[in-house]
Amino acid sequence: MVLSVIEVSSTSRQQFIDITDRVEGVVNKSGVKNGVCFLYVPHTTAGITINENADPSVVTDIIETLERVIPLDGRYRHLEGNAHAHIKSSILGHSACVLIEDGRLMLGTWQGVFLCEFDGPRRRKVLVKIIEEKV
Numbered sequence: 345m346v347l348s349v350i351e352v353s354s355t356s357r358q359q360f361i362d363i364t365d366r367v368e369g370v371v372n373k374s375g376v377k378n379g380v381c382f383l384y385v386p387h388t389t390a391g392i393t394i395n396e397n398a399d400p401s402v403v404t405d406i407i408e409t410l411e412r413v414i415p416l417d418g419r420y421r422h423l424e425g426n427a428h429a430h431i432k433s434s435i436l437g438h439s440a441c442v443l444i445e446d447g448r449l450m451l452g453t454w455q456g457v458f459l460c461e462f463d464g465p466r467r468r469k470v471l472v473k474i475i476e477e478k479v
């Protein structure tokens with residue numbers, strides 16, 4: 345049950361970064377064959393989600409739809425200029441959980457894990473805890 349940290353550098357203000365390969369790398373390194381991979385993003389203007397990583401238009405659609413609903417230049421009370429990012433972060437959430445079977449993440453065929461940047465470019469962390477199943 346070692347804590348791993350995946351460090352991610354975003355390059356744009358709003359961007360979804362596919363970290364699936366890196367999460368798989370943490371699982372492989374852990375040697376855990378069956379259990380749970382818990383992912384946590386300790387930031388207030390970034391989030392994490394699982395969605396399609398085959399067609400990049402999907403994440404673009406998510407970013408653009410969130411932007412229509414929660415625009416960068418909306419009327420907000422938070423004066424730091426990133427209120428939209430705080431709201432989007434809370435909507436998408438800060439954690440994700442994927443089952444591990446036979447040493448592999450049980451993601452669906454089209455699923456990938458994304459760090460969701462809403463106030464980049466920044467350096468972000470994704471905390472990963474692998475919990476082994478005890479039978």
Ligand code: ZN
Pocket residue numbers: 422424425426427430
């Ligand atoms: Zn802020």
